[in-house]
Amino acid sequence: MIAQQWSKVSKELRQELGESSFKSWIEPLELVGVENGIARLRAPSRFVGDWVKRNYHDKIVARLRADHADLSQLEFSVSTAPIVRKAPSTGSAGSRTAEPAAVFEGAPLEGRYTFDNFVVGKPNELAHAAAKRVAEGGPVTFNPLFLYGGVGLGKTHLMHAIVWELSQTRPDLQVLYLSAEQFMYRFVQALRDRQIMDFKNLFRSVDVLMVDDVQFIAGKDSTQEEFFHTFNALVDQNKQIVISADCAPGEIKDLEDRITSRMQCGLVVDLHPTDYELRLGILHRKAAIFAETLGPVNVGDGVFEFLAHRITNNVRVLEGALQRLFAFSNLIGQEITLDMVQDCLSDILRSSDRRVTVEEIQRKVSEHFNIRLSDMLGPKRARNIARPRQIAMYLAKELTSRSLPEIGRRFGGRDHTTILYGVRKVEEMRGTDSQLGEDVDLLRRLLQS
Numbered sequence: 001m002i003a004q005q006w007s008k009v010s011k012e013l014r015q016e017l018g019e020s021s022f023k024s025w026i027e028p029l030e031l032v033g034v035e036n037g038i039a040r041l042r043a044p045s046r047f048v049g050d051w052v053k054r055n056y057h058d059k060i061v062a063r064l065r066a067d068h069a070d071l072s073q074l075e076f077s078v079s080t081a082p083i084v085r086k087a088p089s090t091g092s093a094g095s096r097t098a099e100p101a102a103v104f105e106g107a108p109l110e111g112r113y114t115f116d117n118f119v120v121g122k123p124n125e126l127a128h129a130a131a132k133r134v135a136e137g138g139p140v141t142f143n144p145l146f147l148y149g150g151v152g153l154g155k156t157h158l159m160h161a162i163v164w165e166l167s168q169t170r171p172d173l174q175v176l177y178l179s180a181e182q183f184m185y186r187f188v189q190a191l192r193d194r195q196i197m198d199f200k201n202l203f204r205s206v207d208v209l210m211v212d213d214v215q216f217i218a219g220k221d222s223t224q225e226e227f228f229h230t231f232n233a234l235v236d237q238n239k240q241i242v243i244s245a246d247c248a249p250g251e252i253k254d255l256e257d258r259i260t261s262r263m264q265c266g267l268v269v270d271l272h273p274t275d276y277e278l279r280l281g282i283l284h285r286k287a288a289i290f291a292e293t294l295g296p297v298n299v300g301d302g303v304f305e306f307l308a309h310r311i312t313n314n315v316r317v318l319e320g321a322l323q324r325l326f327a328f329s330n331l332i333g334q335e336i337t338l339d340m341v342q343d344c345l346s347d348i349l350r351s352s353d354r355r356v357t358v359e360e361i362q363r364k365v366s367e368h369f370n371i372r373l374s375d376m377l378g379p380k381r382a383r384n385i386a387r388p389r390q391i392a393m394y395l396a397k398e399l400t401s402r403s404l405p406e407i408g409r410r411f412g413g414r415d416h417t418t419i420l421y422g423v424r425k426v427e428e429m430r431g432t433d434s435q436l437g438e439d440v441d442l443l444r445r446l447l448q449s
């Protein structure tokens, strides 16, 4: 019934949209069900789902209304294989002899998040290398692998890439990938259904456990407790754990100390904010991917360079901007030019114009080091004041477009040479003092978020 309805709608859309758009966007979809005014469709990737929603939502809804008068909305899920295809045994943890108890699915995987599609540069090379090592599926050398970094810097991409690669290199392994939110949801569900033993057995018998956005469980006492025991049980069995978070273990507020220290026992790797070269590489790679789905599009001189220069804080935004340009160029059949970029992305470019101010930097750095703002600007030379002041100078130089004399004026009327000295000092110390390096990275992230 549903299949027939979808086939009728597809046919009509094929006529209206033409063969090429139909093949790219409509043909790969599957109508899964219609309920309570919502039609659920399955798409081969989030990209296709987002695109169809943005461009063809109303057309699809209007046609489906012929059979479902109350329909008002489409919802898309991604059609991917479950990550753990069969449940581990119901017997003691680790035993694999019993029949599967139930199908136990992890979060869906995004097909494009592979190692091939992950562009490696200085800011993420360590995270990439560590993820690759785990994906080989060899003996566990560090446990857990803890990946952290700011919004949209590729943590989830790397996690999915590990799962995809493990499914090739070690198809015998039970790999479970899920978000910390899903972990909590399943835990609560197991408590409610009095199936806590099943829950424990399932989680304790996977070979690789991957939990995304672990900061979510901070402050949720029972979930943390259960997570701690699951974590210990797997580590004791020498099973690999991979965790991601938006900051380092010690910086996650309201996370129990014993969990923090467990996480610090493994390899903790930071995905640093992207630099210009990495952003340029990502744009080229993403353009190749979009071209595969949308057909080739001409990109004019300087467009990639302009985008890499202007959209600096979040790869997700950069990717969204490029996707929008591809869509527009495809619709009007013209190459992407710098003029088109200005027209099409004015909102994104405006918001990326939001510059951090020197005053914001001074405030944040003072708070971070627990010193008074008046001391930051005043004459005191004690190390516990002078070092944060130099860090603030360094960040002001890096994150604002102010000149050294202008920065100097905002630091209580200091000379530009003092600012230059402070900037150089921090640059130099970042290579030798890892604590200082971490402080600077954290502050930069806070200021740019």
Ligand SMILES: Nc1ncnc2c1ncn2[C@@H]1O[C@H](COP(=O)(O)OP(=O)(O)OP(=O)(O)O)[C@@H](O)[C@H]1O
Residues within 6 Å of the ligand: 113, 117, 118, 119, 120, 124, 149, 150, 151, 152, 153, 154, 155, 156, 157, 158, 246, 282, 285, 315, 316, 319
């Ligand atoms: N180095 C990279 N190469 C290719 N794509 C990248 C890279 N870094 C990030 N991306 C892309 O940026 C987008 C956001 O990445 P992802 O979802 O992995 O970020 P995240 O760090 O998990 O962010 P969040 O904290 O919001 O969950 C994805 O589409 C991803 O493919």
